[in-house]
Amino acid sequence: MVNASVRLAIFVPDLAAGGAQRSMIKLAGGLAERDYQVDLVLAHASGPFLAETPDTVRLVDLGAPRVLASLPHLVDYLRRERPAAMLSVLHANLVALWARRLTGIPHRLVVSERNTLSSEVHAYAADVRMRLIPLLTRRCYPWADAVVAVSWGVAADLVRYAKLSPRQVRVIYNPIITPGLRMKAQESLAHPWFAPGAPPVTLAVGRLEAQKDFTTLIHAFALVRRSRPVRLLILGEGDERTQLEATAQQLGVQDDVGLPGFVPNPYPYMARAGTYVLSSRWEGLPGVLIEALYCGAPLVSTDCPSGPREILAGGRYGLLTPVGDAPKLAAAIDAALNGEAPHASQESWQPFELETVVNQYEDALLGDLCGDGACVWTWPEPAPTEELYVH
Numbered sequence: 001m002v003n004a005s006v007r008l009a010i011f012v013p014d015l016a017a018g019g020a021q022r023s024m025i026k027l028a029g030g031l032a033e034r035d036y037q038v039d040l041v042l043a044h045a046s047g048p049f050l051a052e053t054p055d056t057v058r059l060v061d062l063g064a065p066r067v068l069a070s071l072p073h074l075v076d077y078l079r080r081e082r083p084a085a086m087l088s089v090l091h092a093n094l095v096a097l098w099a100r101r102l103t104g105i106p107h108r109l110v111v112s113e114r115n116t117l118s119s120e121v122h123a124y125a126a127d128v129r130m131r132l133i134p135l136l137t138r139r140c141y142p143w144a145d146a147v148v149a150v151s152w153g154v155a156a157d158l159v160r161y162a163k164l165s166p167r168q169v170r171v172i173y174n175p176i177i178t179p180g181l182r183m184k185a186q187e188s189l190a191h192p193w194f195a196p197g198a199p200p201v202t203l204a205v206g207r208l209e210a211q212k213d214f215t216t217l218i219h220a221f222a223l224v225r226r227s228r229p230v231r232l233l234i235l236g237e238g239d240e241r242t243q244l245e246a247t248a249q250q251l252g253v254q255d256d257v258g259l260p261g262f263v264p265n266p267y268p269y270m271a272r273a274g275t276y277v278l279s280s281r282w283e284g285l286p287g288v289l290i291e292a293l294y295c296g297a298p299l300v301s302t303d304c305p306s307g308p309r310e311i312l313a314g315g316r317y318g319l320l321t322p323v324g325d326a327p328k329l330a331a332a333i334d335a336a337l338n339g340e341a342p343h344a345s346q347e348s349w350q351p352f353e354l355e356t357v358v359n360q361y362e363d364a365l366l367g368d369l370c371g372d373g374a375c376v377w378t379w380p381e382p383a384p385t386e387e388l389y390v391h
């Protein structure tokens with residue numbers, strides 16, 4: 001079958017400033033480079049990453065006010081365009097499964113789980129709708145031809161919490177490292193905090209929301225700031241901006257904490273940071289940590305579920321600290337600024353290169369995964385449990 005005659009669809013809620021959205025843009029571009037007709041189907045065409053969509057990818061705007069309302073529009077799209085396969089992500093997964101159930105299209109449907117389900121349900125337990133997610137996941141995910149988890153931690157959580165069969169769940173990392181990333185990292189940076197002779201900058205990137213736990217990061221930074229000149233820069237926007245600004249004010253570090261908002265190209269910051277910190281309470285596979293790894297920043301991360309332990313190889317490529325522990329996070333930041341964080345090697349980012357990931361998604365979307373339709377994956381040994389935290 002000639003690739004140019006094959007249409008593939010990737011269904012995403014929108015192109016908001018998130019790691020999943022950026023990963024899907026990269027994947028769509030990688031598949032299009034192999035001459036597939038690729039549609040990036042959006043429940044609503046909004047978000048700052050719209051401008052990053054390659055010209056080789058067709059944007060399809062379903063024009064729905066929210067993802068659930070996009071169901072009839074997605075059904076119409078599937079009947080009209082009849083893609084050979086579709087990949088869905090985030091809270092578009094259930095809508096994709098229902099649309100496929102109604103139409104029998106596409107021939108193959110793969111859903112991708114981006115976060116540890118149990119952590120999300122626990123964090124948003126006050127939302128009645130969130131309590132239905134495990135039940136709906138357990139009921140509907142088996143309708144997919146494959147369920148992709150972005151890390152082994154996410155996969156294990158799906159099997160344990162959603163009662164999915166390990167035979168149906170496979171792991172494909174996000175496509176993080178692309179040919180253009182190095183060029184973007186080498187772009188000039190005019191921010192005055194990175195001028196020669198300025199204090200080192202501790203950098204974080206992410207949405208300003210509870211999951212990222214920037215409150216603990218600011219508390220940790222304030223502890224480091226007591227003993228050395230240093231600055232904290234958090235790139236991103238979100239609902240917790242006012243609270244984070246108030247926390248910095250209360251701790252007396254407001255002049256050394258910068259919240260400039262969303263930055264389209266964070267890579268020059270990563271390449272020049274004194275240390276990069278991921279302070280999250282939970283993740284799936286934090287792409288920003290991989291990008292910072294590639295850009296050469298000394299890394300500090302919480303050992304949250306899941307992803308950082310896999311990315312940092314249990315502490316081989318960066319320092320791991322407990323979730324929500326400001327003093328230990330401060331100790332790790334101080335150690336990294338002192339040059340005591342491990343250095344990454346090329347092998348550390350190879351599993352996340354675009355070519356590798358596109359190969360795996362091409363197989364998941366179009367291949368007979370095991371030759372006879374029976375999917376059996378080899379799961380790795382459990383991650384090491386020894387204490388690797390900075391004390």
